[in-house]
Amino acid sequence: MTSTRPYIRSMKGWWRRHPAYRWYLLREATSVVIGLYALCLLWGMTALLLGPGAHDVWRACVQSLPGRVFQLLALAAFAWHAWTWLRLLPLTLAPLRLGRHRISQTRVHRAALGAWALTSVALLVAAAGGLR
Amino acid sequence: MSDTRTIVLECLRYHPERDEAPYHQRFEVPFTPEMSVLEGLQYIKDHLDGSLTFRWSCRMAVCGNCGCMVNGEPVLSCQVFLRDYHPGCVRVEPLDHFPIQRDLAVDPSDFLDKLAQVAPYLIPDPVRTPEDGPHRQTPQQMQDYLDTSACINCLLCYAACPQYGLKADFLGPAALALAHRYNADSRDAGRARRMEVMNSDAGVWGCTLVGRCSEVCPKGVDPAGAINRNKPAAALDTLRRLLQSGRTCTS
Ligand code: SF4
Ligand code: FES
Numbered sequence: 593m594t595s596t597r598p599y600i601r602s603m604k605g606w607w608r609r610h611p612a613y614r615w616y617l618l619r620e621a622t623s624v625v626i627g628l629y630a631l632c633l634l635w636g637m638t639a640l641l642l643g644p645g646a647h648d649v650w651r652a653c654v655q656s657l658p659g660r661v662f663q664l665l666a667l668a669a670f671a672w673h674a675w676t677w678l679r680l681l682p683l684t685l686a687p688l689r690l691g692r693h694r695i696s697q698t699r700v701h702r703a704a705l706g707a708w709a710l711t712s713v714a715l716l717v718a719a720a721g722g723l724r
Numbered sequence: 725m726s727d728t729r730t731i732v733l734e735c736l737r738y739h740p741e742r743d744e745a746p747y748h749q750r751f752e753v754p755f756t757p758e759m760s761v762l763e764g765l766q767y768i769k770d771h772l773d774g775s776l777t778f779r780w781s782c783r784m785a786v787c788g789n790c791g792c793m794v795n796g797e798p799v800l801s802c803q804v805f806l807r808d809y810h811p812g813c814v815r816v817e818p819l820d821h822f823p824i825q826r827d828l829a830v831d832p833s834d835f836l837d838k839l840a841q842v843a844p845y846l847i848p849d850p851v852r853t854p855e856d857g858p859h860r861q862t863p864q865q866m867q868d869y870l871d872t873s874a875c876i877n878c879l880l881c882y883a884a885c886p887q888y889g890l891k892a893d894f895l896g897p898a899a900l901a902l903a904h905r906y907n908a909d910s911r912d913a914g915r916a917r918r919m920e921v922m923n924s925d926a927g928v929w930g931c932t933l934v935g936r937c938s939e940v941c942p943k944g945v946d947p948a949g950a951i952n953r954n955k956p957a958a959a960l961d962t963l964r965r966l967l968q969s970g971r972t973c974t975s
Contacts, residue, residue: 597740598823683949
C-alpha cells in the first residue's frame with residue numbers, strides 16, 4: 593500500500609546529531625570573531641587619522657585585559673579558521689596533476705599549510721623589523 | 725552454532741494508516757560474524773515481524789537501495805556488520821531529511837526530480853547517431869570524471885547534508901556531483917544548459933562546505949569537491965550574464 597501520509601521529520605536541533613556539524617558551526621562562528629577583529633583594526637586606523645588623543649584611547653583599549661583576551665581569542669579563531677579552510681582547499685580546486693599522476697588532497701593540504709606557516713613567519717619578521 | 729550471539733535491533737516503525745508518529749521497536753536477533761545489518765533486518769522480517777518494511781536488492785553495495793541511518797550514521801545496511809555493533813544495540817532508522825513512507829523506506833521523489841533537472845546524460849554537439857561509430861576519449865579524459873561516475877544514487881550524502889534538510893529546494897550533493905560528472909566528460913556539450921540550474925539559488929551556492937557528504941559516500945564520489953569546483957565557473961557565468969545584459973541595455 594502506498595503511503596498517503598508520509599512523515600516529515602523536523603530539523604530542530606540538527607547540530608546535535610553529529611560532532612561534525614558542531615565543528616562546522618564552530619568554523620563558521622570563527623568568522624564572527626575575525627569580523628570583529630577587522631572592525632577593531634579599522635577603529636585603530638581611524639584613530640590614527642583622527643590624531644594622537646584618539647590613537648592613545650585605542651591603544652589603551654587594546655592593551656587592557658579585556659583587549660588582550662579578545663586578541664588571544666581572535667588569534668585562536670584565526671588559527672582554527674585557517675587550519676579548517678586549508679583542509680577544505682583541495683575540494684575547491686580542480687584535481688592537480690604532476691605528469692600523469694594526481695596530487696593527493698593530503699599533499700595539497702600540507703603544501704598550503706607550509707605556505708601559510710612561511711607567510712606568517714615572514715610577516716612576523718617584517719613586523720618585528722618595523723617595530724625596531 | 726557456537727559463534728551465534730544475540731544483538732538488539734531497534735527499528736523505527738511508522739505505518740501511515742495506523743500510526744500518528746514514528747516510534748522505535750526492539751527486536752532480539754541471533755547473528756553470526758558474517759551477518760550484515762541488512763541480514764539482521766531480513767531475519768526480523770522472516771522470523772519476527774513480517775510487516776517491517778525496508779528496501780534492498782543487490783546485497784553487495786551496488787544498487788544503492790538499502791541506505792539507512794545506523795546509530796545516527798548514514799550507511800548501506802548491506803555494507804555494515806552486526807558484529808561491529810555488538811554488544812551495543814543497533815538503532816536503524818530511515819535516511820535523514822527524506823519523508824518516511826513506511827518504516828525504514830523513505831520517499832526519494834524529491835531527489836529524482838532534482839536529478840532530472842541537471843540532465844544527467846551526455847548531450848553531444850553535434851548530435852551523434854550510431855552510424856558515427858564509437859565516441860572515443862583518451863584514458864586521461866576518462867580520469868576527469870571517473871570518480872563521480874561511481875555514484876549509485878544511494879542518497880547517503882543527502883542524509884548527511886544539513887543544508888539539504890534545511891533548504892528544501894537545494895539540489896543536493898549527488899545531483900550536483902552528477903551534473904559535474906557530465907560537464908567534465910570530453911564527449912559532452914551540455915555545460916551551458918546545466919549551468920542554468922547549477923548557478924541558480926538551488927544550485928552550488930546552497931553548499932556551505934559542511935563536507936559530511938564526501939565522508940559518508942560509500943563510492944568515494946566526493947560530492948563536496950565536485951560542487952565546490954564548480955563555484956568559480958558559476959561565478960564567471962554570473963559575470964558573463966551581467967556583462968551581456970549590460971551590453972543589451974546600452975545597445
Ligand atoms: S554521491 Fe555517494 S553518497 Fe551520494 S548518492 Fe552518490 S554514491 Fe551515494
Ligand atoms: S542492497 Fe544494494 S546497495 Fe545494499
